[in-house]
Amino acid sequence: MFSGPSNFVESVDTAFWVVMVISVFFLVVITFSMVYFVIKYSRKKNPKAENIHGNVTLEVTWTVIPTILVLIMFWYGWVGYKQMTEAPEDSMVIDVTAQMWKWTFKYQNGVQADTLYVPLKKNVRLNLHSLDVNHAFFVPAFRVKKDVIPNRNNFVWFNISETGSYNIMCAEYCGLNHSNMYSKVIVIPEQNFNFWLENKSRLKSGSQTTTVKTDTVSN
Numbered sequence: 430m431f432s433g434p435s436n437f438v439e440s441v442d443t444a445f446w447v448v449m450v451i452s453v454f455f456l457v458v459i460t461f462s463m464v465y466f467v468i469k470y471s472r473k474k475n476p477k478a479e480n481i482h483g484n485v486t487l488e489v490t491w492t493v494i495p496t497i498l499v500l501i502m503f504w505y506g507w508v509g510y511k512q513m514t515e516a517p518e519d520s521m522v523i524d525v526t527a528q529m530w531k532w533t534f535k536y537q538n539g540v541q542a543d544t545l546y547v548p549l550k551k552n553v554r555l556n557l558h559s560l561d562v563n564h565a566f567f568v569p570a571f572r573v574k575k576d577v578i579p580n581r582n583n584f585v586w587f588n589i590s591e592t593g594s595y596n597i598m599c600a601e602y603c604g605l606n607h608s609n610m611y612s613k614v615i616v617i618p619e620q621n622f623n624f625w626l627e628n629k630s631r632l633k634s635g636s637q638t639t640t641v642k643t644d645t646v647s648n
């Protein structure tokens with residue numbers, strides 16, 4: 430029913446709309462009955478107050494129906510949430526470090542970047558760390574959002590089915606330049622990704638060699 434680039438779009442959007450439709454329905458019903466009763470039982474029409482001693486049928490109804498509705502909302506939320514807490518074993522792991530005010534993405538081969546590149550249609554697990562204060566890793570298009578807290582190992586995972594560039598933001602106000610934590614996640618086919626990663630890695634070792642050479646010259 431819902432389409433989007435991430436494997437979580439369907440569960441998150443379904444939960445959102447279930448809660449939304451139920452809420453709007455009750456907003457309308459409660460507002461209209463409130464106005465109706467204000468008019469019907471106004472002091473002008475009913476000058477003498479009357480005592481009512483409860484109504485069992487009504488009380489059972491307004492306990493049972495909301496309980497069922499709340500359980501339905503819980504169920505949709507729980508199913509999606511559970512899926513998010515279980516990263517598949519074969520996930521590619523990337524270390525994400527948040528600090529005031531930037532993200533650093535570190536790959537298994539030691540490559541570091543400030544823009545996140547991920548392969549298309551692959552399970553990707555991001556291990557989230559913070560160097561200083563509380564941050565939150567948020568990619569709205571992926572329906573992924575998690576607090577990044579010092580001394581605590583949180584993670585998110587996802588599998589993206591459409592190439593493209595998507596926004597990353599910090600969703601926890603973390604100081605003066607909080608808005609500098611806007612970044613991008615770029616989803617590219619696996620072949621291109623591997624090529625990028627290898628190139629980056631080669632560049633990295635290349636620059637190290639240069640540093641060594643310069644050191645030798647200056648000595």
Ligand SMILES: [Cu+2]
Pocket residue numbers: 527528563564565599600601602603607610
């Ligand atoms: Cu932040």
